[in-house]
Amino acid sequence: MTLLATERMKLFSTRSPWFCAVLALGMVIGFAGLLALAEEDSSSLGLRETLFGWQFGLMVVLVMGALAITTEYRFGTIRTAFQAVPNRTAVLLAKAGVVAALAGVIGEVAAFGAWGTAKVLAPGADLAIAGEAGWRSVAGVGLVFAVAAVIAVAVGALVRQSAGAISILLIWTMLLENLVGIIPRVGDDIQDWLPFMAVNRFLGNSGPDPVMGPWPSLAYFAAIAAALLAVALVVVNKRDA
């Protein structure tokens, strides 16, 4: 519990998480507002459209998660942390837990905020959150952000440099996963198994004939995050801080 409290203090007493949280909320909710305002015929605005901005939030959350650990290496505080608590696994798990919880809260606030903003700005649109699919696409954003934050912490712990970790995360999510689909013959099959494509399936943006359902897709995404975190734990334990 002390570790969780320590990590919570570290996170909330630095400026970058606040900055990232505000930016994530502003981008997701702002984009929903923009879409609602620009839509002439508000009845054509659907629930899914109001959440188009979630990708912006995801990027910012990835950056936040990576910075939470790379800045510790940057300023040398990781040495102090590991001296105070020689059990590095516990430290890293606490950090991942706290960052994931914050990311989850950001995701829920962003998603429901975007939905609410669109509802206020486009009162004529049918924005009822209906059924399991509707709730999944709104409330699921927080789950996705939480798991993504774990991935970011793992990559950050492996790379230990802000620039490198952020570049890897952003290039992977935005560029690599999309460009893989271009490869002739095998591209689409590879794409089916990429982690952030699984996120798309979970939030309800899957194409026809998906390779697995929404909840298995989230489980797959979480399994990849767990695997990366496990690798990071092994490496951090073996290596000098």
Place this chain on the structure above:
Amino acid sequence: MTLLAVERMKLLTTRSPWWCAALALALTIGFAALMAATADARVPVTVGASQFGYTFGMVVVMVMAALAITTEYRFGTMRATFLAAPNRTPVLFAKAAVVALVAGVIGEVAAFGSWGITKLLAPNADLALQTPYEWRAVAGVGLVYAVAAVLAVGVGALVRQSAGAISILLIWSFLVESLVQLIPRVGDDIHRWLPFTMADKLITGDPDPSGRDVIYGPPPSAAALGPWPALLYFAGVAALVFAAAVVTTNRRDA
């Protein structure tokens, strides 16, 4: 000239530019090899298709260029630099010039390397560089990289933090520019005038109508201008950001 030499030494004696250059070449050429090796009759290899990976290279080059300036602030060498050369404007110009030159060379090597490996792996494909479109698609990559590097140095000088500068550059070029299209009514019109859409136009735009099918290359850019004016527009945006960086750097404490 001294400044240019200084910046060249700074850049080439640190590890990150070498890393970035190797990564940019590996990603672009590797992707071209992957495309060529997996091609079949339905998706024939073309000159355009050999350049699919150029966006990979561009982001790595932008990361390199941003790091070239943010690491100076990170390690405090910026203060030493400005003490040695109190006129800050030439310092920034020299840095931007050296970084742009390196980026341009990386771009040309990446583009012709991608084209060459495609030729090697798909010897029967028609990969002759004949039309202006094909020349732009290959040789234009270096130009786009060079301009993008200037833009990245500008953003790096404005933000002064690696994490912030890299996040801004990558989110802007990948996500903002494509998600803007989702805005109803005005989205497409805004998209047509965004800088990286314009940069894409030089590589993917205006294929020779008498030539081969374009659908086998990277998706054509929707930019509002022709290929060369589009590059000028991109360069104009880069110049504006860089000018803002020069003004800010001169007014602010280092």
